[in-house]
Amino acid sequence: xxxxxxxxxxxxxxxxxxxxxxxxxxxxxxxxxxxxxxxxxxxxxxxxxxxxxxxxxxxxxxxxxxxxxxxxxxxxxxxxxxxxxxxxxxxxxxxxxxxxxxxxxxxxxxxxxxxxxxxxxxxxxxxxxxxxxxxxxxxxxxxxxxxxxxxxxxxxxxxxxxxxxxxxxxxxxxxxxxxxxxxxxxxxxxxxxxxxxxxxxxxxxxxxxxxxxxxxxxxxxxxxxxxxxxxxxxxxxxxxxxxxxxxxxxxxxxxxxxxxxxxxx
Numbered sequence: 001x002x003x004x005x006x007x008x009x010x011x012x013x014x015x016x017x018x019x020x021x022x023x024x025x026x027x028x029x030x031x032x033x034x035x036x037x038x039x040x041x042x043x044x045x046x047x048x049x050x051x052x053x054x055x056x057x058x059x060x061x062x063x064x065x066x067x068x069x070x071x072x073x074x075x076x077x078x079x080x081x082x083x084x085x086x087x088x089x090x091x092x093x094x095x096x097x098x099x100x101x102x103x104x105x106x107x108x109x110x111x112x113x114x115x116x117x118x119x120x121x122x123x124x125x126x127x128x129x130x131x132x133x134x135x136x137x138x139x140x141x142x143x144x145x146x147x148x149x150x151x152x153x154x155x156x157x158x159x160x161x162x163x164x165x166x167x168x169x170x171x172x173x174x175x176x177x178x179x180x181x182x183x184x185x186x187x188x189x190x191x192x193x194x195x196x197x198x199x200x201x202x203x204x205x206x207x208x209x210x211x212x213x214x215x216x217x218x219x220x221x222x223x224x225x226x227x228x229x230x231x232x233x234x235x236x237x238x239x240x241x242x243x244x245x246x247x248x249x250x251x252x253x254x255x256x257x258x259x260x261x262x263x264x265x
Contacts, residue, residue: 002133002140002190006077009160009181010190011142012122012129013075014212015059017068019253021046023230024060027251031225031259032137032214036060055131057138063253069204070253072212073110073120074142076160081107081123087159099123113155116207117144121160134215140260141213142179142191147206149177149195164193170241203256213258219245222259226251 006012018024025036028050034057038048047061063070078084081099088095088111096118097110106125112118122129132138146152156162161182166175177193180186198206216222219237226233226249234256236247244263250256 004133006128007181008077008079010077012077014072016072017063018070019063021062027229030229031222052132052137057130057132070255074210075120075122078121078123081109081121084121085109091155091158117209136215136217139212140215144193144210145196146208149193152193211256213260216259216261219259219261223247
């Protein structure tokens with residue numbers, strides 16, 4: 001489970017780069033019950049924070065990178081962003097955004113893994129990250145769809161210190177790799193790695209990518225809001241044994257995410 005006890009290697013933040021900030025804010029407000037708080041709209045910046053029940057859950061900003069697709073970026077806690085950057089480069093990854101400070105909030109950096117998956121890190125200062133997790137309307141899981149799980153395990157294990165375990169998927173659909181922060185018990189599992197063929201990653205021209213899973217109280221009701229508000233559904237809703245009821249969705253700008261009503265424990 002993802003918690004707000006943001007230990008090294010655990011997800012601590014996520015933000016969305018969207019071509020239309022106001023439209024994205026309205027969409028996620030309808031689907032996840034989020035409230036949007038703008039941090040200002042200027043020529044150089046247009047963005048703000050999403051909140052759920054008064055707690056900050058994610059960020060939103062104008063997509064400005066030329067050629068980039070609208071997508072969620074997931075950040076992981078690190079103790080030293082500069083050391084992590086060196087580890088990324090040693091492991092064959094590339095630096096998209098070099099470490100930089102955001103006032104006294106902390107330091108961030110963004111990377112691409114050797115196969116093309118993009119992710120980010122956050123070295124906390126006065127701000128540790130999101131204030132709500134694993135509750136309806138907040139991040140409950142992270143997932144990498146990749147063409148080579150073994151290579152992903154080697155890279156992320158070396159860079160972020162993750163521990164891995166394997167789970168067989170129902171119906172002989174393959175193996176799913178579970179991710180836990182270093183030194184943490186299995187109850188702190190935070191995400192998974194799923195191996196797919198390039199043909200199954202057509203939206204990114206065969207490149208791996210991360211997407212977030214958001215907890216919801218009613219998956220079908222959330223999906224109804226997705227389609228009502230201009231989004232679409234790639235898969236589901238469907239029941240997954242031991243996991244819950246989920247659907248893979250696209251927002252109106254085609255950023256992908258998952259909504260999940262967890263199975264009762």
